[in-house]
Amino acid sequence: MIIPENIINELINQAQQEAPNETCGYLLGITTPDGDIVTENYWMENIDHSPEHFSFAPKDQFAALKHARSKSLKILANWHSHPASPSRPSQEDLRLANDPTIRYAILSLHEGVHLNSFKILNGEVVDKEVHL
Ligand SMILES: [Zn+2]
Numbered sequence: 001m002i003i004p005e006n007i008i009n010e011l012i013n014q015a016q017q018e019a020p021n022e023t024c025g026y027l028l029g030i031t032t033p034d035g036d037i038v039t040e041n042y043w044m045e046n047i048d049h050s051p052e053h054f055s056f057a058p059k060d061q062f063a064a065l066k067h068a069r070s071k072s073l074k075i076l077a078n079w080h081s082h083p084a085s086p087s088r089p090s091q092e093d094l095r096l097a098n099d100p101t102i103r104y105a106i107l108s109l110h111e112g113v114h115l116n117s118f119k120i121l122n123g124e125v126v127d128k129e130v131h132l
Pocket of ligand 1: 080090106
């Protein structure tokens with residue numbers, strides 16, 4: 001999955017603004033012969049307002065799906081920030097990652113800025129890509 005630099009910068013800004021709490025959203029985009037390309041970050045409210053957990057606001061999730069459909073975009077990934085821990089899924093992240101068709105991206109602000117994305121199947125990481 002390709003995440004253009006301007007979108008990575010948007011994710012960093014969003015994560016920094018909401019730190020110390022986690023922030024979250026969807027990465028929307030298109031599938032091309034060269035792979036999936038992210039074209040949009042869709043912010044969603046973290047209704048947990050927590051530094052260690054996140055839950056999408058259901059109304060935002062619904063609006064995101066509607067928005068994606070109207071622009072013929074796919075939900076390529078679910079993303080959230082880890083303000084104070086590394087860019088890898090927590091036990092809870094693994095447990096809650098129930099869609100093996102999308103990627104799970106984690107932007108970490110811990111010891112520099114890092115962005116990795118994962119495919120997760122049955123609670124285990126089966127693929128990892130490093131984006132930053
Ligand atoms: Zn997490």
